[in-house]
Amino acid sequence: MTDDSTPELRPLLFAHAQDADLTKIDAYERAGGYASLRKALTSDREELLEQFLASGLRGRGGAGFPMGRKASFLPKPDQTTKPIYLAVNADESEPGTFKDREIMFRLPHALIEGVLIASYAIGAEIAFIYLRGEYLREYEIVRDALDQARARGLVGANVLGSGYSVDIVLHRGAGAYICGEETGLLESLEGKRGQPRSKPPFPAISGLYAAPTLINNVETLATLPAIIAMGGEEYAAIGTESSTGTRVFSLSGNVARGGNYELELGTTLRTLIYDIGGGIPNGRRLKAVIPGGSSVPVLDASEIDTTLDFDEMAKAGSMLGSGAVIVIDDRACMVQLGLRVAQFYQHESCGKCTPCREGTRWMVQLLEKLEVGEASQGELDLLLDVCDRILGKCLCPLGDAAAMPIASYVAKFRDEYQRHIEEGGCPFGGESSLEGVMAPVAQHHRDQRSAIEVPA
Amino acid sequence: MSDLYDEIRDVAAQYPVRRSAVLPALRLAQDHYGWLPPQAFRDVAEALELTPAYCQSVASFYDMFHLEPVGRCLIEVCTNISCALVGAQAVLEQFENELGITAGQTTADGEFTLRTVECAGGCGWGTVVAIDHRYREHVKADDVGGILSELRGAEPVGVGRGPGVSEDGAVGDGAA
Numbered sequence: 166m167t168d169d170s171t172p173e174l175r176p177l178l179f180a181h182a183q184d185a186d187l188t189k190i191d192a193y194e195r196a197g198g199y200a201s202l203r204k205a206l207t208s209d210r211e212e213l214l215e216q217f218l219a220s221g222l223r224g225r226g227g228a229g230f231p232m233g234r235k236a237s238f239l240p241k242p243d244q245t246t247k248p249i250y251l252a253v254n255a256d257e258s259e260p261g262t263f264k265d266r267e268i269m270f271r272l273p274h275a276l277i278e279g280v281l282i283a284s285y286a287i288g289a290e291i292a293f294i295y296l297r298g299e300y301l302r303e304y305e306i307v308r309d310a311l312d313q314a315r316a317r318g319l320v321g322a323n324v325l326g327s328g329y330s331v332d333i334v335l336h337r338g339a340g341a342y343i344c345g346e347e348t349g350l351l352e353s354l355e356g357k358r359g360q361p362r363s364k365p366p367f368p369a370i371s372g373l374y375a376a377p378t379l380i381n382n383v384e385t386l387a388t389l390p391a392i393i394a395m396g397g398e399e400y401a402a403i404g405t406e407s408s409t410g411t412r413v414f415s416l417s418g419n420v421a422r423g424g425n426y427e428l429e430l431g432t433t434l435r436t437l438i439y440d441i442g443g444g445i446p447n448g449r450r451l452k453a454v455i456p457g458g459s460s461v462p463v464l465d466a467s468e469i470d471t472t473l474d475f476d477e478m479a480k481a482g483s484m485l486g487s488g489a490v491i492v493i494d495d496r497a498c499m500v501q502l503g504l505r506v507a508q509f510y511q512h513e514s515c516g517k518c519t520p521c522r523e524g525t526r527w528m529v530q531l532l533e534k535l536e537v538g539e540a541s542q543g544e545l546d547l548l549l550d551v552c553d554r555i556l557g558k559c560l561c562p563l564g565d566a567a568a569m570p571i572a573s574y575v576a577k578f579r580d581e582y583q584r585h586i587e588e589g590g591c592p593f594g595g596e597s598s599l600e601g602v603m604a605p606v607a608q609h610h611r612d613q614r615s616a617i618e619v620p621a
Numbered sequence: 622m623s624d625l626y627d628e629i630r631d632v633a634a635q636y637p638v639r640r641s642a643v644l645p646a647l648r649l650a651q652d653h654y655g656w657l658p659p660q661a662f663r664d665v666a667e668a669l670e671l672t673p674a675y676c677q678s679v680a681s682f683y684d685m686f687h688l689e690p691v692g693r694c695l696i697e698v699c700t701n702i703s704c705a706l707v708g709a710q711a712v713l714e715q716f717e718n719e720l721g722i723t724a725g726q727t728t729a730d731g732e733f734t735l736r737t738v739e740c741a742g743g744c745g746w747g748t749v750v751a752i753d754h755r756y757r758e759h760v761k762a763d764d765v766g767g768i769l770s771e772l773r774g775a776e777p778v779g780v781g782r783g784p785g786v787s788e789d790g791a792v793g794d795g796a797a
Binding site for chain 2 (some may be wrong): 248258260263291297300301302337340341356358360374415416423424455459489493494497502506509512515598599602604612
């Protein structure tokens with residue numbers, strides 16, 4: 166199903182999505198949908214877990230942990246007295262990432278089929294889809310698709326007469342980035358503030374309601390029907406040895422054709438940005454690329470021959486993360502970029518552990534001073550010191566996600582940071598593409614200040 | 622018992638543990654009152670057999686719950702980096718100018734609340750503006766006047782294209 170004009174695309178999840186409205190169950194079944202579920206239901210559970218392992222499928226949410234191994238950590242249904250749960254992480258909110266959203270609004274049945282296959286493989290009795298609260302249209306589409314699937318006997322008691330019963334509960338979040346962290350998600354699903362838990366115990370042993378729980382991302386699960394259809398080994402032949410299969414990359418920022426593109430892993434960033442994305446518009450020059458969502462270290466323009474592969478990206482000093490590629494042209498001030506990213510993490514820090522709660526606030530204050538030219542050399546050093554005091558010292562990955570990118574902006578664009586100190590202000594003189602961007606956390610603080618102002 | 626109580630009890634029945642229904646229950650209460658006044662926490666607490674203070678402590682964690690009254694229409698502009706790189710601040714400022722308020726405020730007639738939000742998840746199709754959680758994508762500052770006329774009840778002008786529509790009009794871009 167490769168489009169002639171863009172031979173680099175490799176649609177697997179989206180194989181039939183161009184020709185039909187796959188939100189309708191009839192169209193999905195005509196395109197071969199739910200055949201993998203039927204196949205799975207006649208297979209042995211162990212056999213399915215082996216297929217997941219053989220596929221080499223790595224989690225598509227950000228961490229890249231092998232899906233089959235994660236599933237194998239759960240006790241078997243006959244080894245536990247507790248119910249087993251599947252929690253679907255549909256709380257996509259990593260800045261730059263919008264692929265799970267497109268999977269849900271175009272391929273809701275692929276998600277549901279994947280959820281059913283995974284649920285059957287681990288013996289789950291309920292699967293909860295934790296769906297980002299802001300995604301209203303996607304909620305409606307997945308809800309309607311679930312209704313269609315229930316009406317066909319695919320969800321509920323005795324799925325397709327197999328004797329296996331599973332319910333799927335659609336649970337909407339309410340606006341908190343941290344609920345995309347797996348234990349924050351579980352807390353939120355239990356009706357609490359979404360503050361991450363310390364691990365161990367890991368969710369595979371003690372997850373939702375202290376019962377064994379498998380947590381997987383939308384794209385990871387939506388890939389399972391294809392894996393079961395073609396077989397794990399055949400799937401593993403796509404992509405590279407350590408990064409198998411295809412992935413849906415979210416391309417955004419200063420690029421001509423932003424959007425989600427499904428590519429074979431191992432494609433270069435250059436191909437994605439230039440051949441598929443149409444390059445940098447308005448005759449501007451490429452300055453930097455964030456290859457895996459705002460949490461990962463930045464790459465500069467000289468590094469775009471790096472391939473989209475978990476290990477190659479790690480060798481380049483960054484991460485493939487959520488597959489969100491953000492393209493930045495030469496109009497952007499890297500101090501302003503750092504400030505905006507730090508503001509995001511300050512806003513989203515859950516406040517549970519000190520390095521993250523306090524560190525993100527310090528990062529924002531130091532970057533604000535740098536941007537207006539009031540920071541000393543010592544304060545730039547202090548910024549890096551704060552990053553260092555966050556890295557590896559937090560309960561959950563949010564702290565690292567805040568510190569890693571900021572430290573990388575300073576390392577890769579040191580001259581620009583120095584110039585803010587030496588020239589006593591922003592060298593872009595108000596012409597940066599990120600000039601004056603209002604972040605929610607800044608808006609909130611301003612409102613609080615005005616609320617306590619004492620009238621003269 | 623009220624309809625709200627029954628609705629919350631129905632939702633709670635989906636979960637093995639009733640407390641899991643706090644978020645959906647707060648959402649139902651917010652739909653009922655328009656925001657979350659003290660009475661909303663009492664209602665949710667009663668239906669779920671929790672305390673009002675507990676329900677409020679959960680609500681205050683999440684950005685989508687309004688602990689103060691908001692306008693009839695909620696306009697949210699994403700200013701995270703992907704949207705910011707393609708002009709989100711200009712879009713925000715155009716809304717501020719046309720509405721005569723700054724981000725975070727509500728118009729005097731109670732019609733519109735304007736605020737910035739973190740990444741809305743439409744990054745390749747920025748700037749994303751959510752109007753009562755319905756996304757408009759590819760919004761430019763020039764589109765703002767038309768969007769507001771539409772919201773004020775004038776003829777719909779169809780500005781800001783729907784989700785998944787790329788620059789050249791192809792649906793869903795790449796994935797195929």
